[in-house]
Amino acid sequence: AGISLAAACGGRGVCGSCRALVVPVVPVTAEDAQLISPAELALGYRLACRLRAGEGDLTIFLPAAGAETELKLDASDELPGPVAPPDRSGMPVVDWHALDGVGSSRADSDPVLEGLRQQGLPARLIDRTLAASLLPPPPRAAALRGAEVVAIGRDGPPGRPLGLAIDLGTTKIAVYVVDLQDGRLLAAAAAANPQASFGHDVMSRLDHALRAPAGHEDLCRAALAGITAATRLACERAGCRSRDLLEVSLVGNTAMHHLVLGLPVARLATAPFLPALGSPLELKAREVGIEAAPGAYCYLLPPIGGHIGSDHLAALGALELWQRPGHQVLVDVGTNTEVSLATAAGRVFSCSCASGPAFEGARIRHGMRAAPGAVDRVRIDPATGAARVGTVAGKSPVGICGTGILEAVAELRLAGLLTPSGGLRDGPGVRRDGEGRREYLLAAGDGGDITITQRDVQEALLAKGAIRAGIDALLSHAGVAPGEVDAFWVAGAFGTHLEPRVALRVGMFPDVNPDRFHAVGNAAGAGARVALAFPAFRIALETRVARIECMELGSNPDFAGHFARALRLG
């Protein structure tokens, strides 16, 4: 299928880097047993290099690489910058309370409610599903959310109250197990969004949802399967079970949000791309289909617009962009790249660019996610055309990630091997493939040569051009010159590995002082975690969202010009 897997050992069954989720579950090999944890084996994880085609179809999900990336991103949980962290005041949205045992009782639920009331807590209701599990002996702890008991603990309060934040991306699903008392991140995991089998971009998935019989259900089920796999992995890493998760928050782009909730998407697919729902939701996690405590609620931040999701609202909130001084720009690079500008005058403008999945490694011949062995640094000697490369985690090169592609383009241009419009020229290091097309030899990997094709260069230029055009259109609309931007925040996995110098050189970003760039990792995930733990943050974002001014690039008369200019290399 043209997918490059991280495979540090070259497919010899000894490194474990190619592990993938296989459905239906296939027999465990000796290598699987050695390299994959029992819990992952039970879920269906296997070494892709040991898989053999047998009877019947197999579906193979590739979450492992994403998971590695994610852990790297989350190494630093705290956000940089001069403003106070988001409002983390108030009681936890849910918390555990010990129950001492109530003597007489007229119903199995009494030891729970009476036990809480005796502590002065406003316990009034018990979740219906939970109520079916109150047979004696009485539980020794209860988790209270407002007036409602949402979980019980048979053996006393199980340590800290845990919650789950979900960032449902087009390509990647990231989940976080969070301590609800202080918002601390305990474990993270990621899965590829299994919806990819219905199309790589949002529009093709909407098309499937609208045209295929039961298309909407396909996409909903796929997203939930990915969420479930990632959640189980994160719980394993946090040493908890999914039924310990007392509260869930979910952010995502608007199409993902609507698809997973069963909301109509017909109007999302055509101009002016209006969502059905622009408000927050608070409902039982089980009603969405997410594994959690029996009575757990799932909270969903409101989408900003049809193309700008609640994930971007979460990112804006995590950075508190509108509280920072001067003009602030946030670029969240993904399959869709959202750009926001908070001006010194207190206005917030946002737009979304269809940058495609190139920077996430898709549609690139040897593209891959920023997993160990991915080329992310490139230097080309103009004299010899030879490349020196750096890789994630210093492993032998197995493929190239988004920042590697961008840097390769920059270096190829410097070395005179690319025209200003991105055509590969004949020269040292450039060769012809079997069909006579030019390609550049980047590195000799364990699994074969890693090359940059003419088409790879065009994909990279389309991606960086779309992002640049969006930024330019937004700045121009707001009347802010690039030099006036006080801070330029780059969110998303891509930004973490990006050197601003390189992005400036290929013209992906406008001419901003390189010192003003800040990579902030998965800001949307960070926002989802804060929204999970701190109700005041939810209300702040819900109040703010209606005042964000959305720009629809498709209907902007200047956009074509911005885009044409942005495609060129400097």
Place this chain on the structure above:
Amino acid sequence: AGISLAAACGGRGVCGSCRALVVPVVPVTAEDAQLISPAELALGYRLACRLRAGEGDLTIFLPAAGAETELKLDASDELPGPVAPPDRSGMPVVDWHALDGVGSSRADSDPVLEGLRQQGLPARLIDRTLAASLLPPPPRAAALRGAEVVAIGRDGPPGRPLGLAIDLGTTKIAVYVVDLQDGRLLAAAAAANPQASFGHDVMSRLDHALRAPAGHEDLCRAALAGITAATRLACERAGCRSRDLLEVSLVGNTAMHHLVLGLPVARLATAPFLPALGSPLELKAREVGIEAAPGAYCYLLPPIGGHIGSDHLAALGALELWQRPGHQVLVDVGTNTEVSLATAAGRVFSCSCASGPAFEGARIRHGMRAAPGAVDRVRIDPATGAARVGTVAGKSPVGICGTGILEAVAELRLAGLLTPSGGLRDGPGVRRDGEGRREYLLAAGDGGDITITQRDVQEALLAKGAIRAGIDALLSHAGVAPGEVDAFWVAGAFGTHLEPRVALRVGMFPDVNPDRFHAVGNAAGAGARVALAFPAFRIALETRVARIECMELGSNPDFAGHFARALRLG
């Protein structure tokens, strides 16, 4: 099946009184079309006297008679007595608001939420199911419950906010369409509880739930089918649709409550008969399976104990028994009869007696509900043994209802035709049936003779004896003498037709001044209606329930003695 139907015309297809719900739906006869409304025909109502056995099994529900009774009971909606009506303060729990149209919007939900917020209303959330139906044009009204929109009106606010109160009885399901602004009753309907096919009393249903494969589901589905049939009929009478119902309340005995919610019932079936849940519930009506507005909530008052349900709490609350002066007794006669005593000292004691369905017309040879044509008054000439009878609505006699049976027993005893222990003696009016057993000829009905059998007398004595023993046990436990009781409230359909003089004569009630008896109809249904419309009433009852002292008659050492004495006739 030994069931006597109200059939005023004697089965000639001209009166319509025998109409019944038939599943699966059978062809409509000319008589059906003339006597049954189109809406009822569509639901499957047919004249029982026109039904012919055809291919395959039929299930026949007999709600019509109950519905007639119910309407009679509800003629007076206001409760008697000296105390102020229940707290009806505060805003309606849900209310309609007109939407004037919001100009620009970023999502299909904006005209709703923004439109409400512009009026200063705290609208924050939209029900998830409702959110899927917000396609343009924007609705012209929205129903707001707290911060959540639960319904929209396409053509403006549909008059008043409507709600549904449900009294889920063992034998009968009564539903009420209520104006949520003032608690006014707009329409009522009733259905026989289709669970009857799994047993007439609570214990045999619990037995089915616990032993039969999918037994619990059978009972849940049956109850919901009855609720749905009654709801549709009540809506037809109120001139609304079930999706106009913005809020639902449900009361019922504890087994019914647990069965319809899917709560475990094993511990309800054995001593000490503890409910799984003793607290209130507030959940989406769709989660219970009740037809209502898309986002409507269903509120369930807490059960008092295993044998004393939330229906009795509702009845106590409707009467505000604990606020009345002196000693107050409430007897709610049904298949289970609940008895409560509120003492002058402010304590409330309750118990439940297994009185059986005799007073509802079941297990009596010619028994029937108090529908038109039911004998409810009896005078026997001691000289001739001839009876003069009165019937409900003055129709030709077709059967005998609970009060008729009780009065027949009293008159038979006066005429010397019964021994003190209830044995029929030979004498004028007493004859032998085909098998040589004594029976008394009460009346010659259009459909054949209406008689009282030896077994009918025993059933009536068991029923009245159980009730009397419960009352005696409760008074004795609380140290209150019968003469000290200041008011004696009789609730339930039975009480409405009962003459206290007769009940006193057969010893069903202790020796209380007849002036102190008050029949109050379906007090549980009245309480469910107040709880539906007035949140303050919910909280008042939730707070009160834990202080009600339940007496388990089965474990009371004095009960057997009370029961033995109570079985005898004076």
